[in-house]
Amino acid sequence: MAESRSKVKITNYTSLNFIAFLLSCFSGVMFAVFISSTQTYYITDVLGIGAGIGNYIGTLSFADELLSMLLVPFVGAMADRIGTRPLLCLGFFVVGISLIGFGLFVQNSVFPAMYFWRLIFSSGLTCCMGVLVVMLLELNNSNFDIRGFFSFKSTGANSLDDFDQSDAIRQTLAQASESLGLPDEDDDNNTQTNRDYDDNLEQQPLNGSLDDSEIVTNTAQGVNELNKKRNDGKRASLMGTFSGLGAVFAVFFLLRLPVWFGQNNPAGVALRRTYISVGISGIAISIILFFIAYKDDSKKLFKDDIDELFEELDVRGAEDNDDDNSIFENEDLLLSRIGTKKSYWESVKYGIELSIQNPMIILAYFGGFTSRCITIAITSFIPFYINHYFYNSGKCSTLDADKVHCPESYILSSILTGIANTSALVLAPIAGILVDRISNHIHLLLIVNIFSFIGFFGLSFISEPDSSIMIFIFAIMVGGVQIFFIIISMTMLSNIVSLEHYYPYKGAISGVSSLVGGVGILFISLVGGLLGDVKSSSPFIIIAIVNIVFIYSMIRLRKVKENNNRNFESVIQKFKNTSVGKMVFRSRSAINSDEFEEDY
DSSP: OOBBBBBOBBBBOOOHHHHHHHHHHHHHHHHHHHHHHHHHHIIIIIIIOSSSHHHHHHHHHHHHHHHHHHOOOOOOOOHHHHSHHHHHHHHHHHHHHHHHHHHHHHSSSSIIIIIIHHHHHHHHHHHHHHHHHHHHHHTBOOOHHHHHTTTOOOSSGGOOOOOOOHHHHHHHHHHHHHHHTTOOHHHHHHHHHHHHHHHOOOOOOOSSSSTTTOOOOOHHHHHHHHHHHOOOOOHHHHHHHHHHHHHHHHHHHHGGGHHHHHHSSSSSHHHHHHHHHHHHHHHHHEEEEHHHSSTTTOOOOTTHHHHHHHHHHHHOOOOHHHHHHTTTSSSSHHHHHHHHHOOOOHHHHOOOHHHHOOOHHHHHHHHHHHHHHHHHIIIIIIHHHHHHHHHHHHHOOOSOTTSOOOOHHHHHHOOOHHHHHHHHHHHHHHHHHHHHOOOOOHHHHHHHHHHHHHHHHHHOOOOOGGOOOOHHHHHHHHHHHOOOOOOOHHHHHHHHHTTTTTTTHHHHHHHHHHHHHHHHHHHHHHHHHHTTTTTTTTHHHHHHHHHHHHHHHHHHTTTTTOOOOHHHHHHHHHHHTSSSHHHHHHHHHHHHHHHHHHHH
């Protein structure tokens, strides 16, 4: 099926909006890495628990991701309706409150206090991370000139001279003023400026002058051709770069705070003060983002519901109706409003149906699944693996409860996670360049899966991490493949969602993508946590198995064509006709027959 890509969809994207996007990427991953890396030490140092830590970590992560899985599809659907900024600001505010709650109220037991505040944290972080993909899609479908921004030149399509940085700042501040209900003295002038600027860009295609009217996304080759014309890999790599910076900042600064506070305080007090300090920063970030994040004027809180209510009551004036009709003169805005007319459940369902129809979306989702598994392995199970080794080998002393129990474990954990995240940071721009240059997602995913398998399989065989050189090499490998999985999957989704058929549902698609990633975290957290108490390197073996399954899936799906008639029922019916399906359903029929005979 041939698709056409629309013209520039967002013409009022400013420099401050771009800074807000980068800050969101940085901060979201920073908080995620911080809480994942410190939970095991919170249990041992604050709560004084020394047994079954792997099970506690696994169940906490399980509860976290279970809630995230329930929320993230609706976060994506809500982003299609109310925009990204309200969800982003609310999310970081809740994250800050939850971390402060940890430091103040979690002092005695894991349940219920630690579970409660972890779930509050999860809900806030889900709002933050759930809209990051949508924010990337907004950036990729705007006229914003990233190269001009970093070279301190005018931003916008083709760096137009009549729309400089001061216009961008004034426009962003106007958005914030409107949200606060403040009058804008220059509203008429700004409106005319924006209208003139939009007219200049009306006929310009997105990210260049290439005509994509004949691009086909039926196979992997179709998506590869689309990527050659869009070059979204470099933009996706920015997301990876600043996410990596956030992770590195968390590892090299935030994870050192307990040691710094512990110089004059007991270990438990030091870690609690760390949580409170980091929580305050979350609230500050929320306030900053409110003033600089991109605001979609076509999406307001409950705007559609209020409009429908007025129409039913027939109290709107003719002038208001005329204004509404003029709104829909913009084709892209009309598409956006049509997309948001669907209910939240319908948007989520449609996001899943689109992935069934297009196998390349499934592969992009699988890339997100694997990257999230690797994220948990780096942030949670490497510290657990190191902590487990030091305590079981007798190299950690817990006799003096007034000192940080095991600084050697802290330091080695932070070094390994820091190396992994630094590797991701350094390789992020390289990954973006390779994705745009090679433009063959299947080959790249195959290579990345092979390196991932080698890295995690190698980690599982290191018995003495404090005396091994190879563990640092494997840490570099797993950090690198993590960012490659993220950038490749995000680029694939960005290319596909740029098409008119998919763009109105960008939030729903990104929500399902985050949902699948949440399944990955849930899977590795639960299974890895349970098996981790048996063998601390078990989570690494599990991810190596995931890499094998991913390679097999690519072989099976790489030539499957897009089919708009494909749905759940047709997929199940096709599975029934396979040899495995016949065996499974024959077994189920036999079981049902036996139960029927027993009843009668």
